Amino acid sequence: MMKKNKMRLVVIGNGMAGIRTIEELLKMSADEFDITVFGSEPQPNYNRILLSPVLSGEMSFKDTILNDWSWYEENHITLHTGKTVTKIDRLRCVVETEDGIVAPYDRLLIATGSNPIMLPVPGIDLPGVVGYRSIADVENMLGMTGEGMRAVVIGGGLLGLEAANGLSLRGMDVSVVHLCEWPMERQLDKVGGGLLQGALEKRGLKFYLSRQTEAILGETSVTGLRFKDGEEIPADLIVMSAGIRPNFALAKSAGIHCERGIVVSDTMQTYDPKIYAVGECVQHRGQTYGLVAPLFEQAKVAANHLAQYGRMRYEGSSVSTKLKVTGIDLFSAGDFNPAAGDDELLLQDAARGVYKKLVLRDNKLRGAVMYGDTVDGPWYFQMLRDGTDVSEMREHLLFGQMHLGDSGHGATSSVANMPDSAEICGCNGVRKGTIVNAIIEKKLFTLEEVRAHTKASASCGSCTGLVEALLANTLGGDYSAKPSKKPICGCTEHAHQDMQKTIRELGLKTIPEVMRALDWKTTDGCHVCRPALNYYLLAAWPGEYVDDSRSRFINERVHANIQKDGTYSVIPRIWGGVTSPAELRSIAEIAERYEVPTVHITGGQRIGLYGITKENLPKMWGELVEAGFVSGHAYGKSLRTVKTCVGSEWCRFGTQDSTAMGIQIEKMTWGSWTPHKFKIAVSGCPRNCAEATIKDFGVVCVDSGYEIHVGGNGGVKVRVTDFLCKVETEAEVLEYCGAFMQLYREEAHYLDRTAPWIERVGLAHIKRHIVDDAAGRTALYARFLESQHYSQDDPWKERAEGKEAHEYTALATIG
Amino acid sequence: MNWIQVGNLEDIPRQGSRVVNTAKGEIALFRSVDDQVFALNNRCPHKGGPLAQGIVHGKRVTCPLHSWVIDLESGSAVAPDTGCAHRHEVRIAHGVLFLEVEAGVCKA
Numbered sequence: 001m002m003k004k005n006k007m008r009l010v011v012i013g014n015g016m017a018g019i020r021t022i023e024e025l026l027k028m029s030a031d032e033f034d035i036t037v038f039g040s041e042p043q044p045n046y047n048r049i050l051l052s053p054v055l056s057g058e059m060s061f062k063d064t065i066l067n068d069w070s071w072y073e074e075n076h077i078t079l080h081t082g083k084t085v086t087k088i089d090r091l092r093c094v095v096e097t098e099d100g101i102v103a104p105y106d107r108l109l110i111a112t113g114s115n116p117i118m119l120p121v122p123g124i125d126l127p128g129v130v131g132y133r134s135i136a137d138v139e140n141m142l143g144m145t146g147e148g149m150r151a152v153v154i155g156g157g158l159l160g161l162e163a164a165n166g167l168s169l170r171g172m173d174v175s176v177v178h179l180c181e182w183p184m185e186r187q188l189d190k191v192g193g194g195l196l197q198g199a200l201e202k203r204g205l206k207f208y209l210s211r212q213t214e215a216i217l218g219e220t221s222v223t224g225l226r227f228k229d230g231e232e233i234p235a236d237l238i239v240m241s242a243g244i245r246p247n248f249a250l251a252k253s254a255g256i257h258c259e260r261g262i263v264v265s266d267t268m269q270t271y272d273p274k275i276y277a278v279g280e281c282v283q284h285r286g287q288t289y290g291l292v293a294p295l296f297e298q299a300k301v302a303a304n305h306l307a308q309y310g311r312m313r314y315e316g317s318s319v320s321t322k323l324k325v326t327g328i329d330l331f332s333a334g335d336f337n338p339a340a341g342d343d344e345l346l347l348q349d350a351a352r353g354v355y356k357k358l359v360l361r362d363n364k365l366r367g368a369v370m371y372g373d374t375v376d377g378p379w380y381f382q383m384l385r386d387g388t389d390v391s392e393m394r395e396h397l398l399f400g401q402m403h404l405g406d407s408g409h410g411a412t413s414s415v416a417n418m419p420d421s422a423e424i425c426g427c428n429g430v431r432k433g434t435i436v437n438a439i440i441e442k443k444l445f446t447l448e449e450v451r452a453h454t455k456a457s458a459s460c461g462s463c464t465g466l467v468e469a470l471l472a473n474t475l476g477g478d479y480s481a482k483p484s485k486k487p488i489c490g491c492t493e494h495a496h497q498d499m500q501k502t503i504r505e506l507g508l509k510t511i512p513e514v515m516r517a518l519d520w521k522t523t524d525g526c527h528v529c530r531p532a533l534n535y536y537l538l539a540a541w542p543g544e545y546v547d548d549s550r551s552r553f554i555n556e557r558v559h560a561n562i563q564k565d566g567t568y569s570v571i572p573r574i575w576g577g578v579t580s581p582a583e584l585r586s587i588a589e590i591a592e593r594y595e596v597p598t599v600h601i602t603g604g605q606r607i608g609l610y611g612i613t614k615e616n617l618p619k620m621w622g623e624l625v626e627a628g629f630v631s632g633h634a635y636g637k638s639l640r641t642v643k644t645c646v647g648s649e650w651c652r653f654g655t656q657d658s659t660a661m662g663i664q665i666e667k668m669t670w671g672s673w674t675p676h677k678f679k680i681a682v683s684g685c686p687r688n689c690a691e692a693t694i695k696d697f698g699v700v701c702v703d704s705g706y707e708i709h710v711g712g713n714g715g716v717k718v719r720v721t722d723f724l725c726k727v728e729t730e731a732e733v734l735e736y737c738g739a740f741m742q743l744y745r746e747e748a749h750y751l752d753r754t755a756p757w758i759e760r761v762g763l764a765h766i767k768r769h770i771v772d773d774a775a776g777r778t779a780l781y782a783r784f785l786e787s788q789h790y791s792q793d794d795p796w797k798e799r800a801e802g803k804e805a806h807e808y809t810a811l812a813t814i815g
Numbered sequence: 816m817n818w819i820q821v822g823n824l825e826d827i828p829r830q831g832s833r834v835v836n837t838a839k840g841e842i843a844l845f846r847s848v849d850d851q852v853f854a855l856n857n858r859c860p861h862k863g864g865p866l867a868q869g870i871v872h873g874k875r876v877t878c879p880l881h882s883w884v885i886d887l888e889s890g891s892a893v894a895p896d897t898g899c900a901h902r903h904e905v906r907i908a909h910g911v912l913f914l915e916v917e918a919g920v921c922k923a
Binding site: 452453458522523524525526527530531549550551552553554557558562564566806810811812813814815 | 819822826827828829830831833834835836837838839841844848849862863864865868869870871872875879880881882884914916
């Protein structure tokens, strides 16, 4: 096929939405387009969200630039700044500026943003009345500020309050005029708004609430303002912040269908399919957006379609808000005004200045308002977007994630209050100050960028929540919103969520097939997506899919655990932790023969032999297999161990034969591959010596049967299991165990332990599938047993007999 | 240049790696998905991890110890990490691999 001529893409609007779309597009197909950008403002693309810190003096304009001039040059983008496009000729496919520049397009992207609403009152045109939307507005305001001068901000919304706070920090005497009874009524209920008002009054702001402006006073410049009730207040500067209005005049004049904004479809196309629109100027499914997170999601979708991948749809965004006023913590998301039938959970502590309100409908979060303590905002927001069933955690919900037994970060969650020296990432020794500096200096936006630059949360990932909280805290809440569907890695736009379903529905059977069908951007993926795809395929097609060892992490590829010096550990399976003198003798003799430097008893009741060279692995396994052992899979995302206590066979408290139960479970589950490692324990009585309540699947024997517990974790994030149900027979324990593991294998994302998986989907979901739906449980159990048919060949025996010998030998020895 | 025959292309799995032991230490040979072969010292510039045990993707390998990504053509760590696993020349002639084992170089 002949190479096409480059398509011409014209972008109207040099702001965050338009430029983000170009960035996304360049990532996908750098050479497909000749790009021309028109911007009315004279500056390159800057971060509009940071106008408030510039106004308050906490940042300089330079710090807010996202793409400097050289970025446009390096990417061969023709940039016209200070040029306003005044005409779109859709017949000839050209745009024209007021001063006569004409640019033809094959595709047009409109990202004209929004304008501040200027109230239609007398005096609105007087010098001294400014909007608050652009850096020019800020410069304008700064030119009029001065100690002791009086500013009035009309509009007590998010932006208005940020402007008021900024002007106050510049030494002005600031009043806020607002139409409603309390500030930020779109984000806060009355109580929250009252608390906010109090805090801002303490900082010296004055409020005029439930007031309507009738006229702005002054002859040659502003001198004051008159309310409808006749009262007048003096002012040297008036800031209009009564809302924004999508700027769609240009699109409308070109005959493009507009309502409250430019109407776009799920592909971000306007009614003219050659013309796309993103950002604050658009109306999508009846909604307009004024926060940055939705704009970025729209940009991704628009770029995907411009690049002719045609895969993604924009389905609307849930948004959360955070006020960027230093020292005031406020968070809101969703719909927090309860409708009939909704439940409202409230926590109010006037002395500590803490207020939280959650609105629930059908056991799902619909909205949240938090003031004073916003640490759990991102957690609530995630559950809100995921539609998590919260019925099981309802009693504790208001007290936050920490209180839930914590899937995360213990008492250290209040990142804002932590000192700069506090260690955030224990694996890589990264301190809070280092992360915050990197975010600011290197202008990092995403978790991945922070990982790349600081290594924080790049190893075990347990501090991911903290790092995200730091990002949110440093950049302002607009960035806290991680997309609810996060791509697996940079190779793809696709998230873990849909992978299993898509693979099954499209009948995809190999990694290259998946990559082709889903438009992978790299030829053969990377170390992040390939192991994930290999797992999903393995889970989807047991017995059929041929495991791709090249897409396995080294431990799973060579069936041993790599150590820091490149040697390996060998841990044979000891069923239920029960061994014998003969077994111990064989292990001892083998350990001596191979001069094993360290023999260690593991936490899972096994014996670990450490410091084995790779060449010796197959030989050593051969001898272990001869002695009756199989692989302990201590290296895999798989069933690890079933830990037991001695139970009723010996213990005077034992109620059931927990050891035999454990061995039965281990014989059934060994060799199974799971999204992450999976640990089981069986305790013979509620004294729980086998620590079953911090395992992925725990059985606690009682006199009348067996309690089943799920979703525990004893690692970095200690989490006690949730009680699932009680059963009466050993056969039921096996069935529930197999069914639970299968549900986890089919539903969890690769590298999710059961604890975060359960917290995401909710325990009620697990109960529905495992406890309530007997037929479903039986089917899950049957699928589990079916796939076990193919996975209980001992990998050590196979390799001792010569399979994959090239893994264990050098290619050559020379010199 | 001193070319030494070390084996055949078919001895290295696609997206895989094998090690050649030399007097100066191990050299890892990588075969990309499109059958190009690269050679680097088998030591990650970060903490000496055995690169030959990593996952090979595109013209890159990810170290098994701490997931540093090393560019196979240059031997350099992919930004923002910095460092270099020294690179050696490899030639494939009729499916036979020849390795050049001089000091190894760093390409900027």
